[in-house]
Amino acid sequence: MTHPDAHGTVPGTVPVGGWTPWGTWDPAAGRPAAVPVPPVPAPAPSRVLPAALLAGGVVVGLSVAAVVGSLVLRGAADDVGRAAGAAMGESMGQSMGEALYGGAATEYHGSGGVLGPVEQSEPVPPADLGPDPVLDAYAQGCFDGDLQSCDDLFVESPPLSPYEEYASTCGGRVKAWTVPYCTDLD
Structure with missing residues (x-):
């Protein structure tokens, strides 16, 4: 006859609950019943991919439209700026000529680019102009x-x-x- 050990278990037997003091599982003591898992239904057709493709197409289309529109507007703005600058230059050129030269001459004459005849005198020696x-x-x-x-x-x-x-x-x-x-x- 065999005597129980310190845990109250007789050597060679398995206590109730299936676990032995030394940690092995006794298959005869029973295992927990398996819980049936319901089958996973097949996924429904996705609407995310077509929506993403549509959104991506819209973004690309808007980007292309923005680039083309900016190029067109930039060209038009350059033309408007050049025309305005030319008109201002003509207007200011006449008024500057009148202001600087008393309205007597408003066009360059001769080959040197000098505006009308220029009165010249003898050079003046430089005085103390600065320390450089x-x-x-x-x-x-x-x-x-x-x-x-x-x-x-x-x-x-x-x-x-x-x-x-x-x-x-x-x-x-x-x-x-x-x-x-x-x-x-x-």
């Missing part, structure tokens, strides 16, 4: 007769500076702002 040695060299070249130095001085000098004013007179040869470029005086 490069601009001082341009001013001296302008006084010495290098009219390109006058134009370079104008381009390189700070706005509204004595250097710019001296360059606008081509070294004292003309009234300020009389010619667009001193090299036009050649």
Whole structure:
């Protein structure tokens, strides 16, 4: 005869519930009954894919329409801008000519691009125009007769500076702002 162990189980037997103290399952003790799983119905035809394709087609169509529309409008806007700019340029050119030259001449005459005849005088030596040695060299070249130095001085000098004013007179040869470029005086 066999005696029960510390857990109250007789060796070689299986306690009620199916589990032994050492963790094995006794198939004779029974297993839980399997729960029947209802069959999964076949999926209904999807409406998501056709809707997604339709939405994608709409987005692509709108994108193409936006690109084409912007190109058409851009071309039209460029044409309108050019026409407005040309009209303003003509209008301002006449009024600027009248303002600067007393209305006497509004077209370029001669080959130098100078507006009408320009009264010239002897050059004036540059005074103390500022502390910049490069601009001082341009001013001296302008006084010495290098009219390109006058134009370079104008381009390189700070706005509204004595250097710019001296360059606008081509070294004292003309009234300020009389010619667009001193090299036009050649």
